[in-house]
Amino acid sequence: QKEVEQDPGPLSVPEGAIVSLNCTYSNSAFQYFMWYRQYSRKGPELLMYTYSSGNKEDGRFTAQVDKSSKYISLFIRDSQPSDSATYLCAMSALYKNAGNMLTFGGGTRLMVKP
Amino acid sequence: DGGITQSPKYLFRKEGQNVTLSCEQNLNHDAMYWYRQDPGQGLRLIYYSQIVNDFQKGDIAEGYSVSREKKESFPLTVTSAQKNPTAFYLCASTPSGRVNTEAFFGQGTRLTVV
Numbered sequence: 001q002k003e004v005e006q007d008p009g010p011l012s013v014p015e016g017a018i019v020s021l022n023c024t025y026s027n028s029a030f031q032y033f034m035w036y037r038q039y040s041r042k043g044p045e046l047l048m049y050t051y052s053s054g055n056k057e058d059g060r061f062t063a064q065v066d067k068s069s070k071y072i073s074l075f076i077r078d079s080q081p082s083d084s085a086t087y088l089c090a091m092s093a094l095y096k097n098a099g100n101m102l103t104f105g106g107g108t109r110l111m112v113k114p
Numbered sequence: 115d116g117g118i119t120q121s122p123k124y125l126f127r128k129e130g131q132n133v134t135l136s137c138e139q140n141l142n143h144d145a146m147y148w149y150r151q152d153p154g155q156g157l158r159l160i161y162y163s164q165i166v167n168d169f170q171k172g173d174i175a176e177g178y179s180v181s182r183e184k185k186e187s188f189p190l191t192v193t194s195a196q197k198n199p200t201a202f203y204l205c206a207s208t209p210s211g212r213v214n215t216e217a218f219f220g221q222g223t224r225l226t227v228v
Contacts, residue, residue: 006156034216043118043204043219044157088156090217102217104149104156 003027006089006105015114019076023089023105026070030091030103033065035074038086038107047087048074079112086110116141120205120220126228127192127199135190135223137205144210146188147217150174151202160203163188192225200227 006023013019021035032051036044048063050056050072056063062075072091076083089105118139127133139146145164149157159172163182177196182188192199205220 004156036219041222041224043120043206043221045219046216049216090157101159101162102157104158106156 002106003103004089004091004105007108008106010109010111012111012113013079015079015081015112017079017112019079019083019110019112021074021076021087021089021108021110023072023091024070025072025091025103027091027093027103028067028070029093031094032092033063033072034090034092034102035061035063036088036090036104038088040085044088076110079110081112081114084110084112118205118207118218118220120203120223122223123221125223125225127225128228130194132191132193133225135192135203135205135225137188137190137220138186139188139205139207139218140186141207141209141218142185143207143218144185145208146182147206147208148172148178148180148188148190149204149206151204151222157204160190199225201225 004025035048037047038044050063050065053065053067060077064073086107086109088107090102092102121136147162148160151157158174160178161180163169166185179191203223206217208217
């Protein structure tokens with residue numbers, strides 16, 4: 001079983017829809033939770049960064065973390081064709097004498113159709 | 115503009131050859147990382163370096179080597195011992211190797227064995 005599980009999709013939605021992307025994880029030591037967006041043939045870029053449980057909102061994007069269920073979500077409101085990309089969840093824990101090790105999900109490919 | 119530069123964008127390797135992927139950053143970050151991305155598998159950590167002249171193996175280091183002689187540079191060599199090197203390689207950096215913070219990625223190098 002992978003440490004971080006993410007539905008690979010593809011997820012196809014019409015423009016304007018609300019999109020829900022999710023990841024589950026098994027390591028209860030994870031404290032930092034991130035969502036990256038990756039366009040085709042490009043490097044990932046950070047969208048949202050959350051510490052511990054709770055919600056965080058940034059424009060059309062909302063990140064939720066439920067540590068009790070080991071479940072994180074990214075919601076995209078009023079989705080646009082420009083949101084079409086692969087979304088990667090990532091998480092990490094601060095281990096003594098260890099570096100900033102990010103563990104990534106496999107990514108969900110999102111397609112927003114005009 | 116600050117960022118991470120990877121070169122070349124595309125690289126072709128013949129069987130039995132060693133090739134070196136370049137990664138340079140001007141963000142003054144202490145920590146640098148190399149990831150490999152295969153379809154549907156997310157990002158897997160190859161090597162990381164928290165400070166100059168020090169580096170550690172990641173999850174899939176076999177067949178790869180790195181050096182960190184300068185803070186700005188973290189080249190990755192794919193050796194002939196790597197049996198399946200065709201993949202998308204991503205270099206990343208974080209301000210510190212001991213604190214979990216945002217990772218900045220380069221635009222990647224696509225390596226193909228011919």
